[in-house]
Amino acid sequence: MAKPFQRVAVVGTGTLGAQIALLAANAGYSVNVFDQQPKAFDQMIQKLQSDLKAKQVAPFIAFDQWDACKRQIQQFEKIDAAVKGVDLVIEAVPENLELKQEVFRQLGEIAPPEAVLATNSSSIPVSRLEKSSGRPERCLNLHFYMALQGMNIADVMGGTRTLPEVMEKGINWVRSLGCIPLTVKKELLGFCFNRVWRAVKREVLYMWANDFVDFRDVDRAWMKFTGREDRPGPFGLMDNVGLDVIYDIEMVYYRNSKDPKDHPPEALKQKIESGELGVKTGRGFYSYPDPEYLQDDFLKAGN
Ligand SMILES: NC(=O)c1ccc[n+]([C@@H]2O[C@H](COP(=O)([O-])OP(=O)(O)OC[C@H]3O[C@@H](n4cnc5c(N)ncnc54)[C@H](O)[C@@H]3O)[C@@H](O)[C@H]2O)c1
Known part of the structure; x- marks a missing residue:
């Protein structure tokens, strides 16, 4: 080519x-x-x-x-x-x-x-x-x-x-x-796959911040559902991206829609303020360099 x-x-x-x-x-x-x-x-x-x-x-x-x-x-x-x-x-x-x-x-x-x-x-x-x-x-x-x-x-x-x-x-x-x-054939906020990923992030952050589920169970289910047990689920992925980056991205969507449901949760902001930014600071949802989701027994039992 x-x-x-x-x-x-x-x-x-x-x-x-x-x-x-x-x-x-x-x-x-x-x-x-x-x-x-x-x-x-x-x-x-x-x-x-x-x-x-x-x-x-x-x-x-x-x-x-x-x-x-x-x-x-x-x-x-x-x-x-x-x-x-x-x-x-x-x-x-x-x-x-x-x-x-x-x-x-x-x-x-x-x-x-x-x-x-x-x-x-x-x-x-x-x-x-x-x-x-x-x-x-x-x-x-x-x-x-x-x-x-x-x-x-x-x-x-x-x-x-x-x-x-x-x-x-x-x-x-x-x-x-x-x-x-x-x-993307005409302008769409979130583009192609990022819009799909964004919908996932919004839902799982809501479930975690309001204490409906343990975030690890979401990741376990994701790993099984996608058949990729060697790759993290949404929370592990967000840690990899950086929780500060995730927050900024969510704010762009919120500013665009002004819909309170689009506002990233306060609990996420608190994590960022306490220096828990994910892989880059050694702690986010998981601790690094040996996050729980890479350990052998992670998929053996739920919480
Ligand atoms: N982190 C991800 O997983 C990811 C994935 C896809 C897209 N993005 C997008 O990519 C962009 C960068 O994200 P990132 O995670 O790489 O950020 P980052 O913070 O890791 O890197 C940003 C870099 O830009 C530099 N910088 C800041 N202001 C500058 C300027 N005026 N001129 C030149 N350099 C400058 C900083 O020194 C830093 O090295 C963002 O728009 C983000 O949304 C990030």
Whole structure:
């Protein structure tokens, strides 16, 4: 397949941005990265590697390929230099509308005029960012998941004026990385699979916060139901994403609907305030690095 882009830039190399950069390098793209924290990329790559090893997950890109991928990735201290000469920029900065609008405004000014601008946002339709960029016809949502853990899927959605050829390039780029594009035909909050996942999160958080069930039973049932006893259920998954990230995403849905049922529960906020953010702080719903759901007897009995 012909490459839809030659050189790509990733802005924000935390949990997702670092994975996207690695995927792109693995597929043979020249990759530039920029993060406002200069050590973010290296630290995240190290963290992803040790997390995957601790969880004994076979990574989507074999560990012995990571160094070669990293050599394809150039790190920059200034965003202007990072986006110079690229034909795709994907941002993966934190889930905050004002921040992303500001990044799109900046990219609109400094990226080459023909470059496509994509957001990895989990919940913000690109229609809310496109205007800031000054090039709405070249903007789209490309929402990746934890590809290195085997979730090699990505939602693809256009904004109000995205050109068909830009959608096609986005879809082909996702495919060229070895991911399955999930194309959204008209704007939908939550995109394709993320909307399904979101419905699950809202329900299980409600059940936990109101003390209807023990969260472990939800995870046990999920693991049995999906036939994936080696993968966590919704609560373990939320720990992996980061409970602060989950909270911010839920707030985007709430602000959109203003429906109190969409507001993330207070109990989740309390966990975040007490530093229980999930895997990254060693404690969320479960404790890490040896979460209960990976222990042999987890599926033997309910609570
Ligand atoms: N964590 C997940 O599982 C997940 C899954 C899919 C999509 N996403 C989405 O991806 C995006 C990033 O999430 P994440 O979990 O990787 O966040 P993260 O906090 O791990 O990483 C964000 C990175 O952006 C950097 N940053 C902040 N402001 C910046 C700026 N102005 N310019 C450059 N870099 C900046 C930070 O230093 C950090 O390294 C969010 O929109 C999130 O909704 C996250």
